[in-house]
Amino acid sequence: VASTWGRPETQLIELATAGAADLMVVGTNRRSGLERWWLGSVSRGILHHAPMNVVCVPLPDDRALPVERIPTCRRVLVPTDFSKPGNRAVAFAYGAARHGGEVRLIHVLPPAGGFKTVDADRDQRQTKRIKNLAARLQALVPEDALGRGINSRVEVVEHVHPAMAICQTGERFGADLICVGSRGLSGFKKKLLGSVTEAVLRRSQRPVMVIRA
Numbered sequence: 001v002a003s004t005w006g007r008p009e010t011q012l013i014e015l016a017t018a019g020a021a022d023l024m025v026v027g028t029n030r031r032s033g034l035e036r037w038w039l040g041s042v043s044r045g046i047l048h049h050a051p052m053n054v055v056c057v058p059l060p061d062d063r064a065l066p067v068e069r070i071p072t073c074r075r076v077l078v079p080t081d082f083s084k085p086g087n088r089a090v091a092f093a094y095g096a097a098r099h100g101g102e103v104r105l106i107h108v109l110p111p112a113g114g115f116k117t118v119d120a121d122r123d124q125r126q127t128k129r130i131k132n133l134a135a136r137l138q139a140l141v142p143e144d145a146l147g148r149g150i151n152s153r154v155e156v157v158e159h160v161h162p163a164m165a166i167c168q169t170g171e172r173f174g175a176d177l178i179c180v181g182s183r184g185l186s187g188f189k190k191k192l193l194g195s196v197t198e199a200v201l202r203r204s205q206r207p208v209m210v211i212r213a
Contacts, residue, residue: 009045016052023209025055028201047201047210053092055177057207074101077175077206079108079166081196082136085181085213090140092211093179099149104173105137106155108162130156163199170206179209 004011016024028043047054078093080086093103112126137154145152159165170178182197201208 009042013050021052023053024050028056029059053211055209056201072098073176075175076103076177077170077173078179079106085183089179089181089211094142097150102151104153106157107133108157108159108165111158162196166200167203175206177207181211183213
């Protein structure tokens with residue numbers, strides 16, 4: 001128990017840094033829009049400024065919650081765009097999965113042609129591209145995954161909105177945890193470029209682990 005003036009996330013980050021924490025775990029009520037802007041968010045502040053990895057656990061609803069038991073991660077979803085932050089999250093996903101569990105690696109690919117008329121050549125190119133991307137995902141599976149008793153599956157998902165695709169796949173997969181990389185964008189740059197990671201945090205009903213690049 002610590003008493004302090006000012007924002008609580010600042011004190012929490014200082015305590016975690018002083019304790020050499022590898023990971024911070026915070027709850028989030030997934031406020032959005034004006035409510036988040038006016039009230040602020042401790043979890044949002046921690047995500048923006050903490051130097052270590054962060055897990056955000058969403059509050060499911062307003063009903064009385066049962067006594068929490070220590071969760072085990074049997075199903076871990078890890079999306080990657082093949083960037084350094086995305087690929088770095090893969091190893092952490094396998095570290096979080098228990099023996100006998102499954103890690104599903106996904107890549108979100110924009111649909112070919114949208115609502116345009118059928119084009120056999122375009123569809124063939126898209127099919128070939130999906131096969132190549134699936135092979136790249138398979139290459140990211142750690143060599144000792146099977147030795148740790150962890151199964152792997154790769155999937156290329158076609159969708160125009162990556163964050164929505166990730167959340168929908170998490171629900172379909174029944175993920176116990178979604179593990180995502182973060183480039184650590186902040187301020188104007190993040191507002192300009194947007195952030196798939198932040199969108200996943202807002203939308204997901206599953207716990208999300210954010211891995212710092």
